[in-house]
Amino acid sequence: xxxxxxxxxxxxxxxxxxxxxxxxxxxxxxxxxxxxxxxxxxxxxxxxxxxxxxxxxxxxxxxxxxxxxxxxxxxxxxxxxxxxxxxxxxxxxxxxxxxxxxxxxxxxxxxxxxxxxxxxxxxxxxxxxxxxxxxxxxxxxxxxxxxxxxxxxxxxxxxxxxxxxxxxxxxxxxxxxxxxxxxxxxxxxxxxxxxx
Amino acid sequence: xxxxxxxxxxxxxxxxxxxxxxxxxxxxxxxxxxxxxxxxxxxxxxxxxxxxxxxxxxxxxxxxxxxxxxxxxxxxxxxxxxxxxxxxxxxxxxxxxxxxxxxxxxxxxxxxxxxxxxxxxxxxxxxxxxxxxx
Numbered sequence: 256x257x258x259x260x261x262x263x264x265x266x267x268x269x270x271x272x273x274x275x276x277x278x279x280x281x282x283x284x285x286x287x288x289x290x291x292x293x294x295x296x297x298x299x300x301x302x303x304x305x306x307x308x309x310x311x312x313x314x315x316x317x318x319x320x321x322x323x324x325x326x327x328x329x330x331x332x333x334x335x336x337x338x339x340x341x342x343x344x345x346x347x348x349x350x351x352x353x354x355x356x357x358x359x360x361x362x363x364x365x366x367x368x369x370x371x372x373x374x375x376x377x378x379x380x381x382x383x384x385x386x387x388x389x390x391x392x393x394x395x396x397x398x399x400x401x402x403x404x405x406x407x408x409x410x411x412x413x414x415x416x417x418x419x420x421x422x423x424x425x426x427x428x429x430x431x432x433x434x435x436x437x438x439x440x441x442x443x444x445x446x447x448x449x450x451x
Numbered sequence: 452x453x454x455x456x457x458x459x460x461x462x463x464x465x466x467x468x469x470x471x472x473x474x475x476x477x478x479x480x481x482x483x484x485x486x487x488x489x490x491x492x493x494x495x496x497x498x499x500x501x502x503x504x505x506x507x508x509x510x511x512x513x514x515x516x517x518x519x520x521x522x523x524x525x526x527x528x529x530x531x532x533x534x535x536x537x538x539x540x541x542x543x544x545x546x547x548x549x550x551x552x553x554x555x556x557x558x559x560x561x562x563x564x565x566x567x568x569x570x571x572x573x574x575x576x577x578x579x580x581x582x583x584x585x
Contacts, residue, residue, distance in 0.1 A: 298511050299511075300504065301507075302480045302507055303479065304480050305478040305479060305480050305482070305578060305579065306577055306579055307478035307482040308478070308480055308482055308579065309579065311482060325479070325480060325481050325500075326503075326507045326508050327504075346504075350499070351481065351500050351504065
């Protein structure tokens with residue numbers, strides 16, 4: 256068990272509660288990201304992967320993976336005196352995709368986490384968010400093998416130039432937090448642009 | 452115990468429990484192991500994923516609000532048109548049953564636990580031994 260984060264009571268000055276979804280393919284690091292940023296004990300619904308998944312859950316590229324999310328992850332992070340983010344991490348495998356629409360409902364925006372070794376896993380997430388009109392940013396979870404520039408990744412994903420693409424290490428709190436801040440800034444700029 | 456025997460036991464549960472419609476055994480990571488004949492394959496896949504999620508959330512509830520004894524006795528959902536019951540069934544597996552609204556929850560739960568005892572130690576879904584092995 257990892258040490259529990261120090262208790263962080265919700266500031267009384269909180270005015271904005273914002274819901275964020277974290278999506279992406281199987282084994283890309285969604286649970287890790289939610290765990291890293293959460294200031295409360297994160298809810299996690301990880302289960303040990305069983306032999307029933309042989310031939311179903313493809314572990315190529317993530318051979319060390321032992322457990323997988325079967326419902327969703329949940330964590331909370333206070334951004335500043337007035338804003339708090341509620342972060343929901345989606346499960347990655349296709350059999351749990353039916354949960355995504357519920358997770359997206361009411362979400363301010365989403366983070367699509369990608370792994371360049373399994374880029375195709377993120378197409379469904381990006382497609383779904385575009386169809387739903389949910390604002391999102393794409394974060395490349397760098398497993399220390401950053402062979403591709405962000406421009407190359409953008410091209411491979413055929414990503415709209417207006418959508419922010421950032422690099423992060425989902426294991427590190429500060430790095431993961433920057434992704435969430437990038438999303439909040441992106442959403443704010445969209446709102447400002449609309450207001451004009 | 453082979454899957455045919457397990458399926459036969461599931462059919463037996465449905466036969467002796469009024470109002471039950473489907474029974475399914477799933478691995479804790481959300482994959483079907485076997486199910487009663489009336490459940491279509493697509494529905495079985497879906498129910499396996501749902502039941503794994505519900506059980507995992509119920510487990511989180513027990514960690515947060517339970518007495519620390521650990522484990523989920525039973526998760527249940529009551530919806531228009533039916534009920535869903537899920538209990539743990541051996542190591543790494545769960546048993547899910549769908550019933551009509553008229554089913555007696557006490558009897559369904561009792562019979563499910565009885566079946567789990569019958570399946571006993573035969574039923575387990577061990578962790579994947581070595582990564583990437585097929």
